[in-house]
Amino acid sequence: MKTAKVRLFVDQPLGQGQSVVLEPKQAHYLFAVMRLGLGDPVAVFNGRDGEFRSEVTHAGKRGGELVCSIQTSPQSNPPDLWLMFAPIKKARTDFIVEKAVEMGAGRIVPVQTAFTNSERIRQDRLQAHAVEAAEQCGATFVPEVAELQKLDRLMSNWPAERRLMFCDETRAGEAAGLPDASGPWAILIGPEGGFSDAERARLGKMELAYPVALGPRILRADTAAVAALTVWQKALGDWG
Amino acid sequence: MKTAKVRLFVDQPLGQGQSVVLEPKQAHYLFAVMRLGLGDPVAVFNGRDGEFRSEVTHAGKRGGELVCSIQTSPQSNPPDLWLMFAPIKKARTDFIVEKAVEMGAGRIVPVQTAFTNSERIRQDRLQAHAVEAAEQCGATFVPEVAELQKLDRLMSNWPAERRLMFCDETRAGEAAGLPDASGPWAILIGPEGGFSDAERARLGKMELAYPVALGPRILRADTAAVAALTVWQKALGDWG
Numbered sequence: 001m002k003t004a005k006v007r008l009f010v011d012q013p014l015g016q017g018q019s020v021v022l023e024p025k026q027a028h029y030l031f032a033v034m035r036l037g038l039g040d041p042v043a044v045f046n047g048r049d050g051e052f053r054s055e056v057t058h059a060g061k062r063g064g065e066l067v068c069s070i071q072t073s074p075q076s077n078p079p080d081l082w083l084m085f086a087p088i089k090k091a092r093t094d095f096i097v098e099k100a101v102e103m104g105a106g107r108i109v110p111v112q113t114a115f116t117n118s119e120r121i122r123q124d125r126l127q128a129h130a131v132e133a134a135e136q137c138g139a140t141f142v143p144e145v146a147e148l149q150k151l152d153r154l155m156s157n158w159p160a161e162r163r164l165m166f167c168d169e170t171r172a173g174e175a176a177g178l179p180d181a182s183g184p185w186a187i188l189i190g191p192e193g194g195f196s197d198a199e200r201a202r203l204g205k206m207e208l209a210y211p212v213a214l215g216p217r218i219l220r221a222d223t224a225a226v227a228a229l230t231v232w233q234k235a236l237g238d239w240g
Numbered sequence: 241m242k243t244a245k246v247r248l249f250v251d252q253p254l255g256q257g258q259s260v261v262l263e264p265k266q267a268h269y270l271f272a273v274m275r276l277g278l279g280d281p282v283a284v285f286n287g288r289d290g291e292f293r294s295e296v297t298h299a300g301k302r303g304g305e306l307v308c309s310i311q312t313s314p315q316s317n318p319p320d321l322w323l324m325f326a327p328i329k330k331a332r333t334d335f336i337v338e339k340a341v342e343m344g345a346g347r348i349v350p351v352q353t354a355f356t357n358s359e360r361i362r363q364d365r366l367q368a369h370a371v372e373a374a375e376q377c378g379a380t381f382v383p384e385v386a387e388l389q390k391l392d393r394l395m396s397n398w399p400a401e402r403r404l405m406f407c408d409e410t411r412a413g414e415a416a417g418l419p420d421a422s423g424p425w426a427i428l429i430g431p432e433g434g435f436s437d438a439e440r441a442r443l444g445k446m447e448l449a450y451p452v453a454l455g456p457r458i459l460r461a462d463t464a465a466v467a468a469l470t471v472w473q474k475a476l477g478d479w480g
Contacts, residue, residue: 076456095335098460098463099463101457102457102458102459102460102463103455103457103459103463103467104455104456104457136458136460137457137458137459137460138457138458139457213479214470214479215343215344215473215477215478215479216316216344216478216479217341217342217343217344217377217378217379218342218376218377218378219342219343219377220338220342220376220377223338223339223342223343223466226463226466226467226470227343227466227467227469227470229467230454230466230467230470230471231470231474233455234471234474237455238455238456239453239454239455239456
């Protein structure tokens, strides 16, 4: 049996014998770019039903069809962990989204802090980026990329039971480490311009917030995101 | 006293009262790009003598001079840790070098594995990239970027006392964790094409080699580099 060269996210129900109708873009990618033909295998997942092996049963210029055979991986969801970060330059923001998916964040939340330069993001573009990252890294789950929201508003409506690990380079000395507590969590990466005094004071007063230091050097936001996710996953997540 | 807006690596002796003669490129950057003038402060480091505050004493089109005043940080060297990785696409290789500096690797060693596509690297370009990363992240040390070398040759001449943490996605189940051992270490990131059977067998037979798993998803090499450095620095390095 040939191994599938392509792994594709499809927003459709999956199951043994289930047929999957391809969108024009997907058909173009499979048949024009990747040169697949009738009978070729494709690994498919939809974020809910695990991963299935499928075969091409129709290959057209503007469409096509796959039919699922066996399930190749059960559905596996990451922990209930939000990754919150202040968007920076486009390429680095893309990297953070990609890294968050690979590292197993459950939800990606771009936040606008007092010193964030970026006023807007392209949520749909970042979401597509998350899909691509999931296709690449073998995940069966695609985290939602939330719309950009203001950090102070998010703090005002903070869910009571969600713990927060926050990475603030200026508070390295106070870092206390993570409590051995399961349940919902969020990681907040300090923005490259730093937190404002008001933000820092507010975070300091939050009951379930834990400052964590990420070493003696200053990390860029994308590096800090991977490092923080590693620390959390090793201690409390699915890296056990 | 004004804060220095610019942090500059200079390959010259530093000390109180020491003058630093600028190269044409550095003068262009300070005076044309960053618009500094006489008396403006510049933070300088040379990788050996810590960080000094200096002031511009001569600003020309093709040269200039700084004079050091006080030492602002003592020299701080990272642990004796090599980061070994198989170079991939240019942008991702640049990222790995940048990340290795931020994360505190002591030496960066590009290796050619059986399934590495890249046959050559621009060592001088990557070294310049490491310097830039050190300027950005506040480090006083710049790791050497070694020339590309073949993994099997490196294994044949492996220094007896250097421990090796290697990240092999296909061996996640066998991962044993790191021993609590100080001294020289190296991290080897699995190449994106995977290790060959021969390489894997050889690594498996090495006495001081420890396979480490980086979670249930497949990480790209640049993500794996940051994650592996985080795991090592938290357990054995300077993140204490």
